[in-house]
Amino acid sequence: MTTTLNINGKDETVDAAPGTPLLWVLRDHLKMTGTKFGCGVAQCGACTVHVDGTPTRSCITAHDTLEGAKVTTIEGVTGSAADAIREVWVKNDVPQCGYCQSGQIMAATALLAENSNPSDEDIDAAMSGNICRCATYMSIRRAIKEAAG
Numbered sequence: 001m002t003t004t005l006n007i008n009g010k011d012e013t014v015d016a017a018p019g020t021p022l023l024w025v026l027r028d029h030l031k032m033t034g035t036k037f038g039c040g041v042a043q044c045g046a047c048t049v050h051v052d053g054t055p056t057r058s059c060i061t062a063h064d065t066l067e068g069a070k071v072t073t074i075e076g077v078t079g080s081a082a083d084a085i086r087e088v089w090v091k092n093d094v095p096q097c098g099y100c101q102s103g104q105i106m107a108a109t110a111l112l113a114e115n116s117n118p119s120d121e122d123i124d125a126a127m128s129g130n131i132c133r134c135a136t137y138m139s140i141r142r143a144i145k146e147a148a149g
């Protein structure tokens with residue numbers, strides 16, 4: 001089936017079977033490989049994108065449910081929260097292997113866009129669904145607090 005998805009502000013027409021997860025539409029159909037596959041069952045956060053600004057697991061979100069929605073991926077996330085998060089990520093040398101980091105940045109950006117001064121508890125709640133096998137959690141929390149000023 002053919003659907004039109006708005007991805008990073010641009011309409012993209014894709015031909016994919018009904019129910020195909022957005023993750024595979026991004027990676028296989030549109031060759032946007034910044035969004036990663038981790039678990040495939042909404043447990044790790046590696047595949048996190050924004051749907052209308054909300055962090056969303058693209059591995060379990062069927063592309064054909066997104067007609068009219070605005071999807072933002074790591075390739076296209078912009079704005080003051082995204083700029084601040086990118087800057088502190090680099091400054092704090094957050095990534096280790098880097099595999100989980102697209103998802104971490106998408107979750108952190110959504111948090112900061114909604115709450116410019118998050119507490120430790122807010123950060124833990126927003127980031128708890130994003131697993132990092134390299135255990136960068138302390139660096140992530142430090143960076144988010146720094147971005148919040």
Ligand code: FES
Binds near residue numbers: 048060
């Ligand atoms: S790949 Fe989607 S949450 Fe793990």
Ligand code: FES
Binds near residue numbers: 095133
């Ligand atoms: S940086 Fe390696 S999995 Fe998070």
